Amino acid sequence: MRIYGNEPGEPSAEVTGHRYAALIGGPLDGQRLDVTGWSVQQLLDGAALITELGAYGPGGRAHYEGQPGNPGRLHWTGDTP
Template sequence: MRIYGSEPGEQSVEVPGHRYAALIGGPLDGQLIDVTGWSRQQLVDGTALITEHGAFGPGGRTHYEGRPGDLDRLHWIGDTP
């Protein structure tokens, strides 16, 4: 699995002692994001990630949120410019 933020073609390596969540759906589907240090509420609230692959092209953001009881995965909710 590729880790969000790694360079294309770069071997992604999970860092021991870090926590990761899988990105589900949308343009980053199947990638992992390092959520080490995120609180439960931050995981539920989610994040907007910069990506070239979303609906708005380079510099656009794609939004992912967690779901209570399933905080090892963040689900895609849409894109913004």
């Protein structure tokens, strides 16, 4: 599974001691995001992740947010420029 932020061709192994959340849906579906040190509220708020794969092309962002009781998954909520 690819880790968000790794360049294509880089090893995608998870780092021991880190915590990861699966990205569900949208342009980054199937990748994992390193959420080591994130609070429960930060997981719920989620992140706007830069991606060239979204609706707005290079420089666009894909928004992923958590859901209560499921800290290991961030769900896609849409793209922005």
